[in-house]
Amino acid sequence: MNWVTKTFTSSIGQKFIMAITGLFLISFLLVHCFLNALIFFNDGGKIFDKGAEFMATNPIIRVVEIVLFAGLLLHIIRAYLLMNKNNKSRPVKYAVQNGKANSKWYSRSMGLLGTLLLMFLIVHLKHFWVVSRFTDEISSGKETLFNEMKEVFENPMVIVVYTLAMFSLAYHLMHGFQSAFQTLGFNHKKYTPLIKSLGLMFSIIIPLIFALMPLAMHFNFIK
Amino acid sequence: MSGNMNLTLKVWRQKNSNAKGELVDFKVNDISPDMSFLEMFDVLNERLVSENTDPIAFDHDCREGICGMCSMFIDGRPHGPKDGITTCQLHMRSFKDGDTITVEPWRAQAFPVIKDLVVDRTAFDRIIAAGGYISVNTGNAQDANCLPISKDNADESFAAAACIGCGACVATCKNASAMLFVSAKVSQLALLPQGEPEKQSRVLNMVAQMDAEGFGSCTNTGACEAECPKGISLSNIARMNREYLGAQFCSEK
Ligand code: SF4
Ligand code: FES
Numbered sequence: 001m002n003w004v005t006k007t008f009t010s011s012i013g014q015k016f017i018m019a020i021t022g023l024f025l026i027s028f029l030l031v032h033c034f035l036n037a038l039i040f041f042n043d044g045g046k047i048f049d050k051g052a053e054f055m056a057t058n059p060i061i062r063v064v065e066i067v068l069f070a071g072l073l074l075h076i077i078r079a080y081l082l083m084n085k086n087n088k089s090r091p092v093k094y095a096v097q098n099g100k101a102n103s104k105w106y107s108r109s110m111g112l113l114g115t116l117l118l119m120f121l122i123v124h125l126k127h128f129w130v131v132s133r134f135t136d137e138i139s140s141g142k143e144t145l146f147n148e149m150k151e152v153f154e155n156p157m158v159i160v161v162y163t164l165a166m167f168s169l170a171y172h173l174m175h176g177f178q179s180a181f182q183t184l185g186f187n188h189k190k191y192t193p194l195i196k197s198l199g200l201m202f203s204i205i206i207p208l209i210f211a212l213m214p215l216a217m218h219f220n221f222i223k
Numbered sequence: 224m225s226g227n228m229n230l231t232l233k234v235w236r237q238k239n240s241n242a243k244g245e246l247v248d249f250k251v252n253d254i255s256p257d258m259s260f261l262e263m264f265d266v267l268n269e270r271l272v273s274e275n276t277d278p279i280a281f282d283h284d285c286r287e288g289i290c291g292m293c294s295m296f297i298d299g300r301p302h303g304p305k306d307g308i309t310t311c312q313l314h315m316r317s318f319k320d321g322d323t324i325t326v327e328p329w330r331a332q333a334f335p336v337i338k339d340l341v342v343d344r345t346a347f348d349r350i351i352a353a354g355g356y357i358s359v360n361t362g363n364a365q366d367a368n369c370l371p372i373s374k375d376n377a378d379e380s381f382a383a384a385a386c387i388g389c390g391a392c393v394a395t396c397k398n399a400s401a402m403l404f405v406s407a408k409v410s411q412l413a414l415l416p417q418g419e420p421e422k423q424s425r426v427l428n429m430v431a432q433m434d435a436e437g438f439g440s441c442t443n444t445g446a447c448e449a450e451c452p453k454g455i456s457l458s459n460i461a462r463m464n465r466e467y468l469g470a471q472f473c474s475e476k
Binding site: 007014016091093094098104110185209 | 433439442
């Protein structure tokens with residue numbers, strides 16, 4: 001086996017992939033959140049649609065989108081392979097296991113939270129990405145992404161799904177953010193507390209802003 | 224005696240590594256709160272022997288918290304409900320009269336049950352044999368100033384060396400990962416000048432052996448650190464990740 005295969009098939013190497021792709025997805029969340037927050041200008045979506053158009057037409061962003069999907073797929077597939085492997089590492093389960101005595105429930109439920117997010121992602125991509133990329137509704141100027149959002153968020157079920165998904169995201173990030181640094185070997189007396197509080201803030205603020213978008217639109221705070 | 228307790232135990236019984244095991248109920252009466260958990264098992268076993276039943280097999284040796292042999296998963300936690308101690312250091316005063324206590328062996332693919340509560344932990348020995356040593360004789364104690372070691376490194380190395388190889392970290396981890404154990408063994412040597420020359424090959428070989436034994440991978444839940452009787456820190460795992468990735472990417476091999 002050459003060293004590259006050896007590295008990325010080792011348990012630490014696989015975790016390395018999870019951490020790197022995770023941090024990359026975190027950076028994506030930041031950009032996504034800022035861009036979408038443009039709707040809060042409450043100007044009928046003018047600024048927001050400019051941003052959306054830039055994202056849809058800029059060639060660099062198009063390339064980054066491919067990298068993003070690659071990263072996402074890698075994160076998801078690796079996660080399921082690791083989960084399967086980890087499950088097999090304890091073939092006979094305990095009759096009694098008191099997990100809450102020693103760890104946070106969300107740190108033990110990353111697979112479940114991730115699966116919920118994956119389900120959300122499919123719905124979410126169908127709502128917006130497919131419409132903007134694979135139909136000519138938006139590119140032809142017939143429809144704007146902002147109006148598309150308004151339309152989708154009229155449905156109360158959609159609001160429930162999106163809000164619950166943001167809870168999953170928050171807990172997934174609460175563990176994932178700091179865990180990624182630990183996996184990369186970054187544990188330092190001075191900086192780890194900083195990373196942990198930064199991670200906690202990020203995990204609350206970003207999903208909160210995201211969750212406010214459908215809510216604000218549904219209840220007509222944004223017109 | 225007043226203050227003594229009557230308890231119900233649910234203990235994992237398994238004839239051998241191939242047999243199917245099950246939890247069996249035992250009543251133990253008149254248990255002194257000053258007994259250790261293992262002494263309570265001695266009392267039960269003496270009774271079982273007198274009744275011509277097979278006594279419950281369990282691991283133990285020093286009974287003073289330093290050898291790492293005792294290994295019971297008690298009410299869902301390795302070494303029982305108290306932090307920072309081994310099963311032999313757990314006393315019956317941590318329980319109440321009338322309690323039902325479930326006792327299981329360490330459970331991991333890499334720790335197969337030999338009998339009842341005894342598991343085979345030689346996977347740890349093979350990980351050590353893969354690199355947890357220094358290949359040359361380090362000789363007599365050096366002149367004090369000959370081999371400078373920073374106090375911080377010496378302290379951290381000592382703290383890592385406190386690992387007794389009990390396997391509670393594996394037992395409690397939801398992935399049955401051995402990262403805390405291996406990282407302690409990597410760290411105790413990597414932090415000292417004597418361990419420095421072999422530090423790359425050591426971490427590569429030990430991690431390879433750890434994976435080969437079938438331990439799961441770390442998801443940083445922190446359960447191991449919380450349950451470790453010797454307080455081995457998660458920072459050792461970060462150090463091992465660092466050393467491992469560094470060695471893979473930077474070594475000439
Ligand atoms: S790290 Fe702690 S729990 Fe794990 S084997 Fe060493 S002493 Fe036991
Ligand atoms: S018997 Fe030695 S540590 Fe418990």
